[in-house]
Structure formats: C-alpha cells, structure tokens
Amino acid sequence: MADDVLSQSEIDKLLSAISSGDVSADEVKAEEQQKKVKTYDFKRPDKFSKDQIRTLQMLHENFGRMLNTYLSTNLRSLVDIEVASVEQLTYQEFIQSLGNPSVIGVLAVPPLKGNIIMELNTSIAFSIIDRVFGGTGANTIKPRTLTEIEEAVIRRTFAKAIDNFREAWANVVKITPRLEVMEANPAFVQIVPPSDMVVIITLKITIGEVEGFMNICIPYLVLEPIMSKLTTTFWVASSVSKENRPEQVEILQRKIARTSVPFVVQLGSIEISIREFLTLGYGDVLQLDTKVKDELPCQIGKRRKFFCRPGTFGKRAAVQITRVAPEGDEDTDE
Template structure:
C-alpha cells in the first residue's frame, strides 16, 4: 500500500523541487532501484535475537553451576563463563571442533532428540589427571581413553547434567541423562547436516589449563519450548506465581513442626523452697481446676481447652480458638 502524504508534506516537497534542493530524476531513480537483501538458504536463521538472549541467560547460570560443581570435584581453581552463543548448521559445528575430542551425547526428556556437550581434550585430560591424583597436567600426546578413564570421565559429565536441569528449571523441567560418550565427531550424527543448532561456547580454565566446552542444542530438539524462550514469556511467568511451586510450599509449611505448650497454671516460690522440694510435695497454682487452660503455639496463646486423659495418656481437649484481637487484648 502506497504511503499517503499530508497536505503540509506535499507543499514541502513541491517547495524543495522548485528551489532545486531535490532532483526529480534522482527520486525516480531511487524508486526504480530494487532493494534486495542477500539471504543464504543453507544457513537460515531459526533462533531470534530474543531467543539467543534467553539462551545466554540460561547458560550463564549453567556456567556458574558448573564452576561450583567442577571446583568441588577437582579440588582446584576452576573458572567457567559463556564466551559466545551462535547459531550455525550442524555440519559447520562438526568441522569447527577437533578431530579427536570428548563428545558427551545426552537426551533431556520431555524434549525429543539428542544434544551434545563437546569438551576440548586439554580440558578433559586436565580433569582426568586431577581425578586420578595428578596436578591437572595435560599429556603431550593424547589418544583413546582406557576403560577406567572412560568410566571416570562418564561419571563426572553424567553428574554435570544435573546442573543442566537446574539451569533450565525456570523455563521447563528437564530430566537429562548421558546416552553415550564418543571421541570422533565423524561417528556422531545427531541431526541432518543442514539443521540449525545453537552452540553455546564456555571458556574454561582449570588451574593453568585453558580450553573450551561447547554445548550443541539442535533447533529441532528445542522447537517445542521455543515460545518459552521469549522475553515476554519470562516477564509474564515472573509476574504469575507458579501454582505447582506454591502448592509444594504450602505442603511443606503444613508439615513444619511447632512446639505446643499447655499451661496448667503458674506459681511463685523462693529459691530455698525450690531446693527443698521432695517427692510428694504439692505446689499450689494460681489457676482453678474449673478454669480453661491456655494452649500456646510457640509463645502465643492460640487455643483454650480442658485437661483430661485419652486411652490412659494425659491429653487436652480444645474448646475454643483465641481470636487475634483477643490475643492482643491480653
């Protein structure tokens, strides 16, 4: 639809043409020029800028969780932070990583499909050296892992996926588990080569060793929760309380234990009388047997009742609930 000009705009345009400020031929040339933007169909962008920002926020939290986890496991200084978040075809991701590396292939139900955590050999072997009692040094020549090394490596990265679930909790509940570990990227085909994936790169430092950990999340796997990665969803979800979390909180509060005290009366005696009390002595209280007893929750009177027994045990029967107003009057 053509843009409609106001009368003032028309007058200003005619005045500019008549004064020579604007050239009519140039206007025609501008109109005739086709405005074309180059678009690469092989590298179609599937993640919006808003979704990339959401992925960045989620995995910045994941980086903090991993820093805490690896520091505790390796008992050394570990620093992890998000270096970049990009979207690119899967085959381009495969070409960008080393020919021999540590590939942890995992799934995260209810999401359908597989994802990959690629760990640079420098980082992986430094972790392995620390776990086996070394100083965190990287061997000069790295080769295939032994059976013991594979078991140790699988265990540490399997547990690292628990932090992945924690980082995604504010978006959706995931149950990630390690499917398999591979070293050659050519043997790993989790999606088609042209499928767009989000690659979150973590800059990792373990002692004096540095390297990258790359998380590859295919768009086809995240597709069902993509609407939740918008800023609008995050804002609305923070305003509206989570009903499930509220219900759990209520259940836990209901199970909280509080001290319940029944006062049968009070009396004042001297220290000398207290020291000479013997079995069978009687202390006269300031409350009649006909009066109702105060029942305190913590230090606050909440009920009144009558003393008695139930199945041979001392008990109290609640007769009334003390209103808040009445409680303050006291």
C-alpha cells in the same frame, strides 16, 4: 547496522553535493535501493532470531554459573566459566569443527523430541580427572580416548552438568535430560542430517591455568515446538511468576510438615558440686527444684514453646499441654 548510519558531517557533505549538482537525487535513490539488497544463503537459512539467540545466551549464562559453583567446590580449584559465543551452523560444520578424539555426550531431552550434544574438550576433561585424583590439574596428557575409570569420572561430571542444564531451562520448558551414550569420535555421532541447522553454545572453561571449551549443540528440530517461548520477555516473566505459583507453596508446606524437630520436656534441674557429682552411685536420689503440681517447660529444638503436666496415656508416659509459653508465642518477635 552501524555502517548505514551517517555522521552529521557526512550528511552535510551529501546535501551540499546534491545542491551543487555533483550528485543527483536519482543516484542517491538508486544507491539506497542497492543497499537494501541483502545476501541470503539458502543452504544456511537463519532459523533463530536475534532475540532467541539472546535468550539462549542468558539461559546458558545461568547454566555456566551453576556449573562453575559445582566444579569449584568439587575440584577445590579456581574455575571460571563464561559463554564465549552463541551461533547457528549446519550440523556438518559443527561436527567438522570438533577434534578427534573428544568427549561427546549424547543427551535425550524429553518431552522434547530428538537429541542434543554436550561436548567437552579433552584438555578440560583431563584437567578435571587430574584434580579428582589429587593432581594439580595441569594438562600434561596428550589427546586420547578415555579409559574406563576416566570415563566414569567424566560421567559423574556430565551427570551434574545435566542437572544444572535442566534447572537452567526450567523457566522455559521442563525437561528431564539424560545421558544416553558417550563417544570419542565425532564421525560416529549423527543426531540430525548434515544440512540441518543447529545452534551452538560455546562455553569457555578455565581450571587453574588450563583453558578449554564446552560446546552444546541443540538442533532446530528439537527447539521447534518451543520457539515461541525463546524470547526475553517470556523468560523474564516466567522466572518472576515461578515464585508465586500455588504448587510451589504446596511443595514448601509439605516439606515443612515432614521436618523432624526434637521435643524435650524438662522435668527439673539441680545444682551440685563436682565433689558431690563424683560421689554419686547407683540408687542415689537427687531432689529437683520442681514440685508435683508445677508445670513443666517444653522445648521445641532449643526454644521454650509450651508448658505441660506429666501423666500417662495407656501404659506410656505422656504430657498434656496446658498453655503456650509467652516467649514461644507466634505473635512475639522472638
């Protein structure tokens, strides 16, 4: 701690006091031993280390960036989201700190056991609703319970936030969060005993000129099976190795294999004047610039890739690939 560090002038004064006899060495040792005693509250035991708190902060900074992108695009307004704090409290202290009414979503996060809470201040909730319905986003509504239509709008916002939450946690554990229930009164939400420790991640959300908070409450019992993974080293290592996993390569290959692209065979071309074009009628014949024995160019998308010859396959028209076009070879720069 910074309070335990002495400046050079303080060290000089202490040494001079000991040498002059004003302060004895035994008094210094007694004072040093007294400073080692740290107050510990057994009613509020610390369940999370500083490294784990730091990891949770980084995870939810990533979550905040993704949610910021969604809200900015969806609301078409200037949105700013940042992690205001990450602290551990008892569940009772967290519930007592919430306003009534509030917008509370109870989430299940399988395969982890238990539930977590995602709480949104009414000021931000009504600002989102106002923007969705074409308003300016100004918070002119007094705190109250949401109507059915307003709740449907907020459920859609929660659904996207849950997707971002799942993606943000993917480097630590693969979860499939889902919204189980929404409540307005914090007293009706009881996911763990009041004395259990929880970690509270508070995100400050600014939409235009409206400011509010989103609180994410994660009980210790939910995170207990993955506490060893909540370290900065593990989080960074997993995010780096994620791109090199074989299953990721297979997924990309399957997506590329299912991609549809147009395949066009150009039979030939001809140039005519506007006057000739306007005089064309049914039964007229246009002579193309290709011969019967000429190879026809094949285009993949807008790029010439092969040459072919026309023919039939059964009762259907078909082409036979004869060679690769020089400009369509994979070894070329184009």
